[in-house]
Amino acid sequence: MSEPSSPPLLELERLSCHFPIRGLLGRRAGTLRAVDDVSLSLREGEALGIVGESGSGKSTLGKTLGGIHDPTDGVIRLAGEPIATQRSRRPLSVRARLQYVYQDSGASLDQRWTLRRSLHEPLVIHTDWSREHREAKVREIAGAVGLAEEHLDLYPHELSGGQQRRAGLARILVLGPQIVVFDEPTSGLDFSVQATVLALIRGIRRMFNLTYLMISHDLNVVGSMCDRLAVMYLGRIVEIGPTREVLGRPRHPYTRSLVDSLPRIGGPRVTDRLGMPGEPVFPADMHQGCGYRTRCPIGTLACTRIDPRLVIKEAHGVACLEWRP
Amino acid sequence: MTALLEIRDLCLAFRTDKGPAQVLDGVDLTVAPGEIVGLVGESGSGKTSLARAILGALPVPQAEIASGRIRLDGVDMLRGGKAAESLRGRVVTFVPQDPLDSFNPLFRVGTQLADIMRYRAPPAKEGRFGNARHARETAILEMLDAVQLPQSRALLDRYPHQLSGGQRQRVMLAMALLPQPRMIIADEPTAALDVTVQVQILGLLRRIAAERGVAILFTTHDLGAAWEICDRIIVMYAGQIAEILPRTAFFAKSRHPYTRMLLASLPEPGREAIGISGESASPLSPPPGCRFHPRCPMASDICRKARPLPSRSEDGHLVACHHPWAAASSPAHV
Numbered sequence: 001m002s003e004p005s006s007p008p009l010l011e012l013e014r015l016s017c018h019f020p021i022r023g024l025l026g027r028r029a030g031t032l033r034a035v036d037d038v039s040l041s042l043r044e045g046e047a048l049g050i051v052g053e054s055g056s057g058k059s060t061l062g063k064t065l066g067g068i069h070d071p072t073d074g075v076i077r078l079a080g081e082p083i084a085t086q087r088s089r090r091p092l093s094v095r096a097r098l099q100y101v102y103q104d105s106g107a108s109l110d111q112r113w114t115l116r117r118s119l120h121e122p123l124v125i126h127t128d129w130s131r132e133h134r135e136a137k138v139r140e141i142a143g144a145v146g147l148a149e150e151h152l153d154l155y156p157h158e159l160s161g162g163q164q165r166r167a168g169l170a171r172i173l174v175l176g177p178q179i180v181v182f183d184e185p186t187s188g189l190d191f192s193v194q195a196t197v198l199a200l201i202r203g204i205r206r207m208f209n210l211t212y213l214m215i216s217h218d219l220n221v222v223g224s225m226c227d228r229l230a231v232m233y234l235g236r237i238v239e240i241g242p243t244r245e246v247l248g249r250p251r252h253p254y255t256r257s258l259v260d261s262l263p264r265i266g267g268p269r270v271t272d273r274l275g276m277p278g279e280p281v282f283p284a285d286m287h288q289g290c291g292y293r294t295r296c297p298i299g300t301l302a303c304t305r306i307d308p309r310l311v312i313k314e315a316h317g318v319a320c321l322e323w324r325p
Numbered sequence: 326m327t328a329l330l331e332i333r334d335l336c337l338a339f340r341t342d343k344g345p346a347q348v349l350d351g352v353d354l355t356v357a358p359g360e361i362v363g364l365v366g367e368s369g370s371g372k373t374s375l376a377r378a379i380l381g382a383l384p385v386p387q388a389e390i391a392s393g394r395i396r397l398d399g400v401d402m403l404r405g406g407k408a409a410e411s412l413r414g415r416v417v418t419f420v421p422q423d424p425l426d427s428f429n430p431l432f433r434v435g436t437q438l439a440d441i442m443r444y445r446a447p448p449a450k451e452g453r454f455g456n457a458r459h460a461r462e463t464a465i466l467e468m469l470d471a472v473q474l475p476q477s478r479a480l481l482d483r484y485p486h487q488l489s490g491g492q493r494q495r496v497m498l499a500m501a502l503l504p505q506p507r508m509i510i511a512d513e514p515t516a517a518l519d520v521t522v523q524v525q526i527l528g529l530l531r532r533i534a535a536e537r538g539v540a541i542l543f544t545t546h547d548l549g550a551a552w553e554i555c556d557r558i559i560v561m562y563a564g565q566i567a568e569i570l571p572r573t574a575f576f577a578k579s580r581h582p583y584t585r586m587l588l589a590s591l592p593e594p595g596r597e598a599i600g601i602s603g604e605s606a607s608p609l610s611p612p613p614g615c616r617f618h619p620r621c622p623m624a625s626d627i628c629r630k631a632r633p634l635p636s637r638s639e640d641g642h643l644v645a646c647h648h649p650w651a652a653a654s655s656p657a658h659v
Contacts, residue, residue: 054519191590195589195599196601198592199598224597243594244594247594258521263553270524271528
């Protein structure tokens with residue numbers, strides 16, 4: 001998908017993350033395929049959105065990238081070099097270059113530390129800079145995320161919710177990461193605050209030429225923040241492509257139903273039409289065929305037997321047997 | 326049409342260690358039978374407290390209703406005593422945000438539905454051989470059918486944690502409908518659901534209101550969900566009503582700066598949402614005058630001094646603002 005001239009900054013090759021399901025007496029009763037055979041790549045400066053409903057595996061994918069889960073199979077490459085394999089500790093230098101931001105990034109601040117100390121800490125661990133050098137960096141980044149200098153002497157509980165998120169972002173940015181994984185960066189925020197947080201992420205993207213992966217259940221959020229979108233269903237990528245294409249001309253029936261389910265203020269009511277029936281099945285219960293077939297309006301008999309592969313045409317990929325170019 | 330629910334000048338405060346927190350300030354609203362009214366606001370706007378005040382479910386020692394009245398079906402809900410008590414859970418029922426918190430995890434779904442039938446619902450028609458239990462079961466299965474739950478008999482034997490999020494919310498709706506209420510108060514009923522399931526539940530709420538003539542008071546922070554199902558939307562900010570919009574004036578003709586800025590905050594592919602700077606007003610020390618003035622770009626001296634009085638136009642559109650947008654102008658984002 002990427003041009004040969006610019007090698008992808010991040011590359012996932014057939015990445016899987018499975019969890020054992022324990023039954024009676026801890027015996028292995030099955031396998032939960034949270035992430036199953038996912039391949040994608042990300043060029044420098046690009047923003048990729050990963051969208052899916054609960055249970056689609058989008059968060060597990062993000063956590064596997066962030067080094068919180070070990071992949072069961074497959075390779076993650078950062079600038080061409082493999083960084084995550086099964087059961088190997090990720091080197092410190094890699095962790096600084098690829099950062100994972102939790103849902104409530106403000107909550108990951110130490111409650112008993114001033115903001116200054118929290119922001120210095122990553123630099124103490126990852127660099128051998130002098131105190132003055134670190135302080136200069138901390139002030140620069142705090143300014144970039146819109147925190148005033150006097151905020152640095154405050155404790156997390158003295159900051160508002162929005163300021164805490166800014167502080168959490170600053171903590172990620174002091175290390176100058178090449179790639180940031182945002183996991184539901186605005187969940188639980190009011191719309192008015194969400195918009196300011198998204199504007200902040202847009203601002204730092206421009207400022208630092210940031211490459212990021214944004215995971216969200218909200219199609220509107222990733223749609224407004226990302227160049228490309230990947231739609232996940234039951235651990236698989238069912239569609240991937242440029243945001244405008246995926247939202248404007250969805251190729252997978254699941255993407256279509258997601259797009260059609262979004263309320264459009266001022267437009268016709270979505271509830272006037274029929275909503276998509278059913279809910280996703282439990283990932284462990286799927287054995288064969290397309291995972292979406294239980295809800296699919298256009299499924300055929302073949303869909304129960306054949307596992308659709310991701311077919312990419314004109315940078316727009318879809319995993320559906322029924323799709324024709 | 327006479328109102329089913331009528332709230333006049335409701336002022337509610339919570340006693341806290343730091344002094345009284347004014348959660349609701351002079352709220353006026355009515356809901357007609359069969360009407361779906363959306364109560365839209367961000368966190369701290371007082372929408373959930375308002376819903377709880379109607380249900381009489383406010384925390385007892387802390388909550389203090391300073392003034393105002395709530396009348397439901399002609400009964401004074403605040404001072405009605407036994408008469409008001411007999412309406413709660415019967416004439417007005419409740420659908421919570423996260424149904425898992427509201428089920429008893431130790432009892433099967435069927436048992437919990439049967440309890441509602443026994444203690445809250447009007448007596449069922451005599452069943453086969455005059456068996457009341459059989460009649461109750463028939464009524465429950467009919468209701469599960471009405472909320473579009475297939476294979477409902479198998480469902481009755483399950484425990485709440487064995488149901489999916491959408492199924493739980495449907496069972497909750499069935500429980501709210503069994504007493505044959507005239508009004509359902511739904512507190513963010515779709516906030517915890519995926520978008521494809523949200524559409525199903527919203528469609529179901531609309532059908533219930535249309536087919537059974539049940540009024541629904543629907544609190545949400547999601548303007549999109551409100552747009553989907555509401556006949557009227559009440560926009561609240563910091564315990565006060567900012568604007569009431571009828572369906573015909575829905576959003577495109579919104580006049581309050583807060584409503585417009587909230588709309589401009591919605592993320593949308595291909596557009597950069599703007600957001601509202603600053604923090605929501607603290608209920609402990611609300612700003613004088615209009616509570617939105619510290620965040621409002623239109624604010625002037627009068628906004629800092631005097632609370633704007635609501636002005637109502639013929640179509641029922643009400644706005645409480647000293648500098649409302651002209652009725653004809655269309656908001657920037659449309």
